[in-house]
Amino acid sequence: ELAAFLNISNKEIAKTLICTYKDKVFAALIRGDRELSLNKLANVLDIDPDLLKNADSDTVLKTTGALPGSVGPVGLKIPIFIDQEVAQMKNFVTGANKDDYHLLNVNFNHDFTAKICDLKKFDLSECPNCNRPLKPITTVAFAKTFSADRRQKIYYLDENGKNKLAATEIISIDLLKLLGILTETYATKDGLNLPxxxxxxxxxxxxxxxxxxxxxxxxxxxxxxxxxxxxxxxxxxxxxxxxxxxxxxxxxxxxxxxxxxxxxxxxxxxxxxxxxxxxxxxxxxxxxxxxxx
The missing domain is CATH 3.40.50.800 (Anticodon-binding domain)
Structure with missing residues (x-):
């Protein structure tokens, strides 16, 4: 309705969605024609995705001063996460945090700040690179990476003999999931046929x-x-x-x-x-x- 009223495409609108985890509240921005992936947001927050929920209308109103549909990132006092796609947009439309009002020509890092991440549900109808339809496949995530605690600093000597701080990443592997993947992949009628x-x-x-x-x-x-x-x-x-x-x-x-x-x-x-x-x-x-x- 908003796109039709303003005579613009949904791709020029940034939706602001309010989510809750226990007693914490977050805002997530995605393009108007996209859907938010709660699993991706939970991964960014490093929390249990089953406990991350879309906020109800009362929580949205209490947090932003507006009902869903009129919420925007400008002036929000809660953590904001912005999809990579929206971060690249210019002069987009968002809610004004006042019922039935919206802001025009909003720009990330000028009118508000947020953490950039991948938040949208993947659209199988169109590849973002070649625009061709995509085919879904089943995968299992058995490992994840995250930055090491900065208190655990590792230094190395550069070519000039000076101490430099090394960039470190931690890889966490779920061995039970890995064994399950191997069993499913290499099972035969007689048992397992592992490499x-x-x-x-x-x-x-x-x-x-x-x-x-x-x-x-x-x-x-x-x-x-x-x-x-x-x-x-x-x-x-x-x-x-x-x-x-x-x-x-x-x-x-x-x-x-x-x-x-x-x-x-x-x-x-x-x-x-x-x-x-x-x-x-x-x-x-x-x-x-x-x-x-």
Missing amino acids: EIITPFQVVIVPINIKDTSQKKLAFSLYNQLKESSIEVLLDDRHERAGSKFKDFELASIPYRITVGKRTNEGLVEIKNQKTYEEIELPIEQVVAYFDK
């Missing part, structure tokens, strides 16, 4: 019968040889059925399995690639070289 770089072990040695002296001796010998070659190896010496052991390590996503079994007396073991399901038999003396390559 080798993040698997807990590269090789597992499974003696078919741990009570068999020759199998047990060979399994421990191979284990020590692989460890000495800096190969991450696990030895399963449990008194369990072979099939149960095999299934456990398919689920654990260990890339290779060495089976020490009935051909031990012939000097042979079976190596299975758990990802490609390829199985080969190798002489015992060639096992370490096989994994070294």
Whole structure:
């Protein structure tokens, strides 16, 4: 209605929205044709997004002196956050904090100040760079960065030997979310098929019968040889059925399995690639070289 009355586009209007978190009140500015993302604002404030709400009419009136629709940033005494898009606008229209009144030719940093951030909900109908439609995909945020506490100062010597303050950022990683992402991404009908770089072990040695002296001796010998070659190896010496052991390590996503079994007396073991399901038999003396390559 305002755009039609002034004969302008919604893109020339900056909406001022009032939000509350517990007993705190904030103002957020977005372009007239955009929607505010409470999640983005909560991220800027580093608060729980579930507790950040749009203020009710009574709170808006008490805070600004006007009802929703006539609120603007000029003269507000609460923290103000402005979307990057609005910060670049010139001579835009805002509410005047008086019912049914608005200000023309308002400019950021001239008429009011605010913290610049990304606040708008993303519009899938148009890419801001190429104007083509966008396709939504599902993502999971498992890490975030934030500036280090300035009290934790880190200095370095520059080329002139002078102390300089280093710019530092902290990365916080949610390991439970990361494990969930990996499980969902690399799950197969048999278990997990994780990239080798993040698997807990590269090789597992499974003696078919741990009570068999020759199998047990060979399994421990191979284990020590692989460890000495800096190969991450696990030895399963449990008194369990072979099939149960095999299934456990398919689920654990260990890339290779060495089976020490009935051909031990012939000097042979079976190596299975758990990802490609390829199985080969190798002489015992060639096992370490096989994994070294």
